[in-house]
Amino acid sequence: MLALIQRVTQAQVRVDGATVGAIGPGLLALVGVEPGDGDAQVMRMAERLLGYRVFDDAQGRMNLGLADTGGGLLLVSQFTLVADTASGMRPGFSTAAAPELAEPVFNRLLERCRQRRAGVESGRFGAHMVVSLVNDGPVTFLLRV
Secondary structure: OEEEEEEEEEEEEEEOOEEEEEEOOEEEEEEEOOOOOOHHHHHHHHHHHHHOOOEEOOOOOEEEOHHHHOOEEEEEEOHHHHOEOOOOOOOEOOOOOOHHHHHHHHHHHHHHHHHHOOOEEEOOOOOOOEEEEEEEEEEEEEEEO
């Protein structure tokens, strides 16, 4: 499982012109599910998303996580994140979990994050989404579990 996380001042996801998820300051996480991902990856990724220290403390050092700042978390499924781009001029998607396997894993991650923290929003799995964000920093990290 991969998550490309971005510290944001705001982010939202729209589907068919309607906002389905939005946050103010916090983290936007684009999540890719790989074959074989299961509960162990869900638990570890939830722990990392909620605790990863990417927010500045009083001394200006990245030393605070979402729990410390009260920020929101916006999870967006993105199978293209786990594409094979090692060769050629077209990405391969055999490295991504099939939708029927990925959706329950993504939903378990969403539920786990919501159990541990308020302010967790999401896009819509499998939909064509328009994601808007204002990256703060910019601060962007790739997490792999």
